[in-house]
Amino acid sequence: MLPKEIELDFGSVYIHENILIAKLNEGILFDVESNQKLLELGSQIFKDENYGYISHRVNSYAVDPMVYFESANKFNLKAIAVVSENEITRRNAEEVEKKFYRNSNCFKVFQTLEEAVEWIKTRI
Template structure:
């Protein structure tokens, strides 16, 4: 399913159709600077085409919610999904992180990658 693996200093990113999927490293702080790198990758791969972003949280790490304010300005990034098997991680994403994104209808939280991919496809 995944292709085009890109290795970054804070994790790995994969391009799948019109979706960027990130698996970030254990214990990092995903901050605005790291987010800018992901947005640049999205711009490079998808150019002006609409795409979605999935944060596949297989590892535990901290997220600066300000990344969502910046992501909202990326015109062709149409939806963000968080995937985690951890109920606590999902609740945090739903209760805190979602509030920082421009459009609550374009921020989803899921237990499986398959659910997130299907949802992203409905938003693009």
């Protein structure tokens, strides 16, 4: 059975079907090294099965957009969603971060977690 919640030094990851949902800690810099840990976790849990990733941004933190270059190379990571109630966070993800992800059709921003989960399911 898959673990439901995994604690990492930079936040928590929740497993929901074939989706990793991350709630990262306030004030961190989510960089390439942190992203590598999430990608390794995805490989361990899902093996070669397709999966999606949701960044549930309940806390404020910085994202190094270079993480999307590495993520785009994972053949079984089929979609990335960003969820935030904060309009500025959503706009930044849509206007800046999305440009760094190779397949912009597989990167989408949402206001609610439920919307993001339903969209990810259509991509995997």
